Amino acid sequence: MVLTAEQRADIEQRRGIWHRTRRPTVAAMEExxxxxxxxxxxxxxxxVDYMGDDSAIVQAARVSYGTGTKRVSEDAGLIRYLMRHHHSSPFEMCDIKLHVKLPIFVARQWIRHRTASVNEYSARYSILDKEFYVPDVGDIAPQSRQNHQGRAQEPVSLETALRVQEILRRDAASCYGDYETMLDPEGLGVARELARINLTLGMYTQWYWKVNLHNFMHFLRLRADPHAQREIRVYAEAMMDILKAWVPLTAAAFEEYRLGARTFSATMLKVLRAALAGEEVCQESSGLSKREWQEMNALLDGHLEKRS
Incomplete structure (x- = not known):
């Protein structure tokens, strides 16, 4: 990532300004x-901005004034209870605003989370920078045979990966060159809103993204999952670090009950109870489809297959 001198100066200027406030702040977030x-x-x-902390969640749940005499351990217990039982409104009391720079194809996945306020950099008004995403060699892989919307775990050969990188760079550079040609007032002189049509999905865009904590965690539950596409997952991983700095008690409960947890259907629970009771279980008599049976066994490291 390369920041311009103007961008670096703006960041330093903003970080040098302090505001006196009575609102709760989080030292780690201020950094x-x-x-x-x-x-x-x-x-x-x-x-870019945030509002609230762990205490705001607890306060909303208790509908109380101030922090009172409750201990941190009690606050943590309440937050874990709220998370465990899927309460949402207390977590909606906190908000965060992020500035994100990302490839357009990642933005198209991201925007499917329709629970945030978004303001995107406009290519109708401004000219996009000549920056486009090219995946690392180790991230270029064939289509997965099991996952119809993702790549396989094993990468392609080095020769193939280098060829793919060459194609992506060549096409993006060519499209951007034509973009500049269309914009040139001494040449074709086409409007920015038309010239942008030619750009690739690998071009970078930027936006401000404001969301409450409840929906922030919903985003992370899906996008920080190992099955999410890597290019959006790396952003989610950074956002997990932000979550831990912002609301550490909530982050710990989220990792325990959402990110690291899995859900079993009613029929799956019936099968598990039978297995725990010492009964023989198998896919054919379980009432589960073959895929459901395989998914459940994958979560249990194949223990049911070993018992059947």
């Missing part, structure tokens, strides 16, 4: 404010 966390080859995510 993070405005500082870009590099992602991919040209992208970043940075905290």
């Amino acid at each position: 993070l404010l405005y500082t870009p966390m590099a992602r991919l080859d040209h992208g970043f995510v940075r905290v």
Whole structure:
């Protein structure tokens, strides 16, 4: 990630300004404010603003004044209870605003989370920078045979990966060159809103993304999962670090009950109870489809297959 001198100066200026406030602040978040966390080859995510902390969640749940005499351990217990039982409104009391720079194809996945306020850099008004994403050699893989919307774990050969990188760079550079040609007032002189049509999905865009904590965690539950596409997962991983700095008690409960947890259907629970009771279980008599049986066994490291 390369920041211009103007961008670096703006960051330093903003970080040098302090505001006196009676609102709760989080020391770790104050350190993070405005500082870009590099992602991919040209992208970043940075905290622009936030509101609330762990105590705001507890206060909303108790509907009380101030922090009272409750101990941190009791606050942690309440937050874990709220997370475990899927309460949402107390977590909606906290908000965060991020500035994100990301490839357009990642933005198209991201925007499917329709629970945030978004303001994107406009290529109708401004000219996009000549920055496009090219995956690392080790991240270029064939289509997965099991996952129809993702890549396989094993990468392609080095020769193939280098060829793919060459194609991506060549096409993106060619499209951007034509973009500049269309914009040139001494040449074709086409409007920016038309010239942008020619750009690739690998071009970088930027936006401000504001969301409450409940929906922030919903985003992370899906996008920090190992099955998520790597190019959006790396942003989610940075956002997990932000979550831990912002609301550490909530982050710990989230990792325990959401990110690291899995859900079993009613029929799966019936099968598990039978297995624990010493009964013989198998897919044919379980009432589960073959895929459901395989998914459940994968979560249990194949223990049911060993018993059948």
